[in-house]
Amino acid sequence: MVDLRGAYLGVGKIYLEDLDESKGLLFIGNCNSLNYQAEPQEIEEQDYTTPGGGLDSSVQRISALNITYNARHFNKANMARAIYGSAADVAAGTVTGEVHTANPGAMIMLANPGATAIIVKGPAGTPVYVVNTDYTINAAGFPEIIEGGAILAASTIEVDYAYAKHVTVQALVKSGKRFRMVFIGLNEARSNKPVIIEVFKVNHSPASLSFIGDEFQGMEFTAKSEKDGTKVGSGISQYMIIKDVD
Numbered sequence: 001m002v003d004l005r006g007a008y009l010g011v012g013k014i015y016l017e018d019l020d021e022s023k024g025l026l027f028i029g030n031c032n033s034l035n036y037q038a039e040p041q042e043i044e045e046q047d048y049t050t051p052g053g054g055l056d057s058s059v060q061r062i063s064a065l066n067i068t069y070n071a072r073h074f075n076k077a078n079m080a081r082a083i084y085g086s087a088a089d090v091a092a093g094t095v096t097g098e099v100h101t102a103n104p105g106a107m108i109m110l111a112n113p114g115a116t117a118i119i120v121k122g123p124a125g126t127p128v129y130v131v132n133t134d135y136t137i138n139a140a141g142f143p144e145i146i147e148g149g150a151i152l153a154a155s156t157i158e159v160d161y162a163y164a165k166h167v168t169v170q171a172l173v174k175s176g177k178r179f180r181m182v183f184i185g186l187n188e189a190r191s192n193k194p195v196i197i198e199v200f201k202v203n204h205s206p207a208s209l210s211f212i213g214d215e216f217q218g219m220e221f222t223a224k225s226e227k228d229g230t231k232v233g234s235g236i237s238q239y240m241i242i243k244d245v246d
Helices: 076-082
Strands: 010-018 031-046 055-071 086-090 093-102 116-121 135-137 143-145 155-163 166-170 178-187 193-204 219-225 240-244
Touching: 010 031, 010 193, 055 193, 076 086, 076 166, 076 219
Parallel strands: none
Antiparallel strands: 010 178, 031 055, 055 219, 086 166, 093 155, 116 155, 135 143, 178 193, 193 219, 193 240
16 A cells, blocks of 8 residues: 655644543643654674784664653643652642741742732731731742831741642652553644654653753753563564554
8 A cells, every 4th residue: 555644744632640649531731842762872893804804794773762752831740750750739728827037128938929918917916917017928928028117137026928739839748650651643744644752661761850041941841661561572662563554
C-alpha cells in the first residue's frame, strides 16, 4: 500500500498518568514544544592491521529515548513535577491570634496568603493597630509595618484574618516518580488527522521555574523513556508506540 503521508504541522495535548498514584491520564495544559530523540551509543573497532589505522567495524546501540517539552501552564501538577514536589489544595478559612514578632519597615509573612479582614493587635488583643497608620497590606495580603507608627522594634503582635483558597507545593519530597505519557496530536497539514504517541514509562528530570521576565514563562522538561517489562511479544516495543490515523 502506498503511504501518502507527507508534511507535518502539529498541535495537540499532552497527558500524564502517575504510575504510583494513578488518577488516570491528566491533561497538563498548553505546551509549545514536544520532541522525541533517540540517543545513540557508538562502539567502534579500529583497524590495527595497516599504518594510519581506520575503522574496521562499528556498532550503534540506542542508549536512551529522550523526551523534551515546554509546559506553559503553571498549574500545581506541573510546578510540583518541576521541583520533585507534592501539591495540595488548601481550603479558605480564618485564623485568630496568629503570633509574630514585628519590626518597623518589615513585612509580616502570615501562615496563609490572600488575607482579608485583617486585624493587627498587641498581645491579649490590645492595643488594636490602625491600617495605613501603623501597617499597610501588600498584594499577598501580608501586613507591612510602617516606620514611625505605633508598632515598635521587636514587638509581639497577634493577627486575625480570613484567607483565600490556595495551593501549596512542597519541594523535593517526591523524587523518582514515573509517568505514562500520551500525546494526542493533530496534523494540520493533513486536515487535522490525529497522531497518537504513547510512552509507557517516563522518568523526568527537574525543570526550572522562572517567575520574573518580560515574556510568558514556561517549564522546559526533559525525560527519559524507561523499559516497560509488561510489553512483550515479537516486534512489540517496550518504550513507545506511534499510531497515525489515515
